[in-house]
Amino acid sequence: MNKNIRRFLSRYMVPILFIIICGAGIIIAKPPLSYLTGELARRMVRNSFLVLSLIIPILAGMGINFGIPLGAMAGQIGLIFVTDWGVTGVAGIMLAALVGTPIAILLGNFSGRIMNRARGREMITSMILSFFTLGLYMLFLLYFCGSLIPFRNKKIILSQGYGIKNALKLDVAKGLDNLLNFKVNFAIMGEKVVFEIPVVTILVIAVLCVFIIWFKKTKIGHDMRAVGQDQKVSGNAGLNTDKIRIQSIVISTVLACYGQIIYLQNIGTLNTYAGQDQAALYAAASLLVGGASVSKASIPNAIFGTALFHLMFIVMPQAGKALTGDAMIGEYFRTFLSYGVVTIALIMHAYERQKEIEENRILSRASANRQKVKAKAE
Template identity: 85%
Template sequence: MNKDLKRILSKYMVPILFIIICGVGIAIAKPPLSYLTGELARRMARNTFLVLSLIVPILAGMGINFGIPLGAMAGQIGLVFVTDWGITGIPGILVAALVGTPIAILLGNFSGRVMNKARGREMITSMMLSYFIMGVYMLFLLYFFGSIIPFSNKKILLSQGYGIKNAIKLDVAKGLDNLLNIKVDFGLMGQKVAFEIPVFTILVIAVLCVFIVWFKKTKIGHDMRAVGQDQKVSSNAGLITDKIRIQSIVISTVLACYGQIIYLQNIGTLNTYAGQDQAALYAAASLLVGGASVSKASIPNAILGTALFHLMFIVMPQAGKALTGDAMIGEYFRTFLSYGVVTVALIMHAYERQKEMAENRVKARQKMNGQKVKLKA
């Protein structure tokens, strides 16, 4: 029983820790339930799609894809074009997705090929790659858009006549969220709870969850799982491991493109040059908070982690203000935790991996000794 409890605590240490942190934060800040539930519902609808886009590469043994900002950039380029063309609502979101998809496929393919050259270091490679592509992205937006690529909407261009402004208001704002919106209003623990649920956005997220479950059962899903478990065995079995790994990154990048569009239509404005900066970090932290690792992740991990991570984001500034009178203390604390979770999870994974390798070596040695004893007999 003690061993089972120790194993459970070890496996779910990060989510348990965050539940305690969020519980303490709520007890200190005592935020109104209406504000807490409403803000959490908005953040869940806004961020869950992006977090789910990380699952497929983990299935293929690629670790956490810190290159999802490439997909986010593709989605943002689609939104810039849609804003220039003046397309609003759902049509604008669909056109932005259509424009972003081929860019995301191209970037995902490039990213996958680079990561195949850096086996065992995919996560740091994908992170560095996102910084490189960000330079190309900025070149397009600062110089090509409005000069080489014609733009008619002068409101989104810089005063020099080319280049996109730092922040632009999106015509597709709330296009998805307002399509089917349910208002919830009830009393709980003597407080009035009122918030809106963007049902259509949640349905889109549910469709992605169904797609991931279905995808895992397809041939390519089984191939990715086999490659993720052992590349040498998969290669000897006739699987083209490089191609399968690239496919996983392409799927993740395209999903990140859609996820960023969903995120930004909820926000309503586009931070043109920095909107994609935190996409990978916050999505990765959310997934790890839910109990996932860099070698195993599931849909429940993504949903639970998104809820806990963003609950901390809501509560900590208020808790910091209640304790010290300065909300920035809470901001510093949650920034520290968001980076800390990724760091601790990676260290734990490396430790578990070394421990597993050591156990495998001991088992192999015992097996060889057993075979030698039989031969002597």
């Protein structure tokens, strides 16, 4: 029993820690229930798609895809062109996705090929690759847009006549959320709570969940699972491991493109050159907080982790202000935890991996010894 408890605590240490932190934050801050639930619901709708985009590369043994900012950049380019063309609402969102998809496919293919040359170091490679691509993204937006590529909407162009402004107000703001939006009023513990339910956005997230479940059952899904478990055995069985790994990154990058579009249409503004910076970190932290690891992740991990991680984002500044009188203390604390969660999860994965290798080595040695004893006895 003690061994099972220790294993459970080791497996779910990060979620348990975050539940304790969020619980303590709520007790200290005492935020209004209506504010807490409303803000959490908005953040769940805004961020869930991006977090779910990380699952398929983990299935293929690629670890956490810290290269999803490449997909986010593709989505942002699509939104910038749509803003220039003046297309609004759902049509603008669909057109932005249409523009961003081929860019995301190209970037995902490029990223996957690079990662195949850095086996065993995919996560750090994808992270550095996103920084490299950011330079190309800035070059494209700062110098090509408005000069080589004509733009009609001069409001989004810098005063020098080329280059995109730092911040843009999106014409597609709330285009998906407001397509079918219900308000639900009810009371909890005597306090009135108002929920806004963007039905279409939630349906899009649900469709992605169904797609992931279906995808795992397809042949390519089984192939990815096999490659994720053992590349050598999969290669010997006739699977093209390089191609399968690239496919997982391409799918993740395209989904990240769509996720960033959903995220930005919910916010309504685009931070042109830094909007994608935290996409990978916050999505990865949310997934890990939900109890996932870099080798195993599921839809419940993504949904529960997104809720728990963003609950901390809501309560920590208020808790910091209640304790010290300065909300920035809570900001610093949650930033520290964001990076800390990823670090702890990676350390624990390395420890568990090393432990598993050592256990397999001991079992192999014991099996070899038994075979030797049996051979001598015969």
